[in-house]
Amino acid sequence: MSDTADVPPEVLTAVGAKHRALWALGDYPAVATEVIPELGPALVEAAGVEPGDRVLDVGAGSGNAAIPAALAGARVVASDLTPELFDAGRIAAAASGADLTWAEGDAHALPYDDGAFDIVLSCVGVMFAPFHQRAADELVRVTRPGGTIGLASWTPSGFIGQMFAAMRPYAPAPPPGAQPPPLWGDEEHVRALFGDQVTDVHAEVRGLPVTRFATGREFREFFKAVYGPTIAVYRNVEGDTARTTELDGALLDLAARFQRVDGAMDWEYLLFTARRA
Template structure:
């Protein structure tokens, strides 16, 4: 395949990806995930005054935490509506944060612009992971921190993606959950990191409503699930709903009327060479 054809295919994938993440209401969806975001952010222990870039910042949950801690913060995301929402949240709280609509595969910053480059369940979804790894390395200062949290193939969200993918055609990009595979992460960053620490952790999904309503919540507000349901006919939607309800129910650790599921992710913390 020619370089032009490959580029055109990548552009098409990115256009679909942007539509996916602009669907639903990720800001509302993410409010239930702030506890896990804070745990991830606090383990990084980035010193005040550091320049931090959040790649795939969504509606701003992690960057707002960092800004309150006195960091010099920039957030980027492919979804323009999420950037607008993040900017509004920062303004409402009187926080100074720079936001830009940008692509994780082509970050609009000079080399070595940031002391910490982080991505919480975000850059893993870009279609060309090798480009992502190069960009994260490029914009980070030598000795700086590169940190990611990525769903694992075998964890709960990996299983959920597998269930959804049975109903919709593959996107043509490498499986995002490969970013949750230790050997793959080591290969992608290669010699760019002087140190690399990989730890499997659990993100808590906790909802004050039962699994059936969690599935509906994901259908309404989580872009990938929203688009999956929208692509199906009535029978397909009902079958997907049943499979997801079964999955959530099987992993639910809460009592009647509530849902609590632990979702495994790979925490990636590296030191830029």
């Protein structure tokens, strides 16, 4: 465990409250179901989830990975800092016949015993915990020795990583010591976070085909309406017409860079799996 994992409890509490409110904005389950539904099943397959496995999904949201893991026969806990997302998850789980447990939990301080799970997953979830070393150490701690950690994280150079780069000049200042979410999509960074706490590392950059948006404007308006971080950035410049117009343009430019002739986009992510040493 690295010394950089030491974050004062009062800072964790304040950041946790802020992030819970952030992800309760809009309608994140719409992103999970309409835009990136294939991401969770891909992670579950890569992590080798099997019947009877004890699985924890960290930053589970509405269950993009947790529900497929449960359908694979695992005993699943879907954990998230923002329990407001669980209502949509419970509806989706019931519709698919999945049986799992939904539990509030902060990735910086998971409320579980050491080695409590055979497999610990996070599908573009833990990457948004701003204190990376602290979160990585928690993922390792709750995984049993020899158990699997599986992560899917947006890369810095891919669409979502570049979206955060485009929004950064208009966003509120991050807390001291926070690291950018897309760093979790950089293999070297993730390997350094886990260090010798894991073995059998496999890291692969993949593209997720996204066909939800016919135009860049459609993408922008959808994310302005449903995606918490985008909503928060627009609120930060609310009342400043010039900066709002600049932000509008930056997101259209982003979409134009990534949209293919057929209208689809490839959203790049890092698929990372390892075993706890």
